[in-house]
Amino acid sequence: MNNETTALNPDKLKELVEHVFGLLGGAVVSAMIYLGDRLGLYRALHNAGALTSEALARATGLNERWVREWLRGQAGAHLVEYRGDGRFALSPEAAVILADESSPFFAAGGFCALPQQFAVLEKLPEAFRTGVGLAYDAFGPEGAVGIERFLAPWFRTFLVPMALPRLEGVVAKLVAGAIVADVGCGAGVALLEMAKTYPRSQFHGYEISRHALTRAEANRASAGVSNVTFHAAGGESIGSDGLFDLVTTFDCLHDMTDPAAVMRAIRKALKPDGTWLIADINAKPTFEENLERNPMVAMMYGFSVLSCMSSALSVPGGAGLGTLGFTEPLAREMTVAAGFSRFARHDFDDPVNAFYEVRP
Numbered sequence: 001m002n003n004e005t006t007a008l009n010p011d012k013l014k015e016l017v018e019h020v021f022g023l024l025g026g027a028v029v030s031a032m033i034y035l036g037d038r039l040g041l042y043r044a045l046h047n048a049g050a051l052t053s054e055a056l057a058r059a060t061g062l063n064e065r066w067v068r069e070w071l072r073g074q075a076g077a078h079l080v081e082y083r084g085d086g087r088f089a090l091s092p093e094a095a096v097i098l099a100d101e102s103s104p105f106f107a108a109g110g111f112c113a114l115p116q117q118f119a120v121l122e123k124l125p126e127a128f129r130t131g132v133g134l135a136y137d138a139f140g141p142e143g144a145v146g147i148e149r150f151l152a153p154w155f156r157t158f159l160v161p162m163a164l165p166r167l168e169g170v171v172a173k174l175v176a177g178a179i180v181a182d183v184g185c186g187a188g189v190a191l192l193e194m195a196k197t198y199p200r201s202q203f204h205g206y207e208i209s210r211h212a213l214t215r216a217e218a219n220r221a222s223a224g225v226s227n228v229t230f231h232a233a234g235g236e237s238i239g240s241d242g243l244f245d246l247v248t249t250f251d252c253l254h255d256m257t258d259p260a261a262v263m264r265a266i267r268k269a270l271k272p273d274g275t276w277l278i279a280d281i282n283a284k285p286t287f288e289e290n291l292e293r294n295p296m297v298a299m300m301y302g303f304s305v306l307s308c309m310s311s312a313l314s315v316p317g318g319a320g321l322g323t324l325g326f327t328e329p330l331a332r333e334m335t336v337a338a339g340f341s342r343f344a345r346h347d348f349d350d351p352v353n354a355f356y357e358v359r360p
């Protein structure tokens, strides 16, 4: 035993024990948020005033005893308000975060793939030994839905009205008829938002996850647009020299096994006056700065091990950047190496992502 373990500071110990149980509490409450979203409990509480567990059970067709236990836990977690006399209500603020999927603040979708994200814990000890991680499809179809629901609120609210007009000359090209690629397009929400707004333009999505592509085709069918094509192909092979006016990559470069190859392919595929819009996690340049100033640092490293870095290491020799790995200095360096000469950062008021406008 060394001195560090024998000389325990009782206050620090108490604080840390509370902290650790607080983290366990967060994990368990996250599981309850998953159930609230999946079972429609938040949606049933939304705009319903203060409800008893009997009333909420009737409204959702669920068993009262289980609903009561869930409600009490939600009140304890300060997600649902207890109004006395066995009645519970969702505040307007909680409703936009937990119940209203059309809101830009909607976050409950980020919990919908938790069972699949935690299920890979069975496989990750092997990854820690071999160094090789799991591709996105390891999470099954629910993994693709989880990412879609997590990121869609921003695309639906801000991409077309706020972000695109800030890019030099892009909207005029889209109105007139441009050719656009979204690399790592996931379930296609971003492309479909653009395609609905700019019917004269042609949109191509590139994706290697078959589950994401299945969602993308379903979303295309329900959007009823005819100017979108999804390709089961990686960004490394978007081909077609100088074809695209605009290329976008949303939250995917840090997940890729070979982002440098994808960047070179994008450079080749862009027109000489084309634009590449990158959205990627707003990581501070160094680990030390993230530790000190990024309130989401622990969650980000957790998601990196569960998903982002794992995907980026899913082939031997993968780049393995991970959730906080694609920093602005690295983005500048890698885009120069791929043959781009212009780089501008934008602040689109997103708590998670940084945005870069990159041009040949």
Ligand SMILES: C[S@@+](CC[C@H](N)C(=O)[O-])C[C@H]1O[C@@H](n2cnc3c(N)ncnc32)[C@H](O)[C@@H]1O
Residues within 6 Å of the ligand: 136, 147, 148, 151, 152, 183, 184, 185, 186, 187, 188, 206, 207, 208, 209, 212, 233, 234, 235, 236, 249, 250, 251, 252, 255, 256, 257, 258, 262
């Ligand atoms: C976090 S998700 C983001 C999906 C989508 N852009 C969105 O914002 O909803 C990252 C995606 O990148 C995809 N991906 C990873 N490597 C890729 C590659 N080399 N080419 C194309 N897509 C890739 C994954 O399959 C996954 O769907």
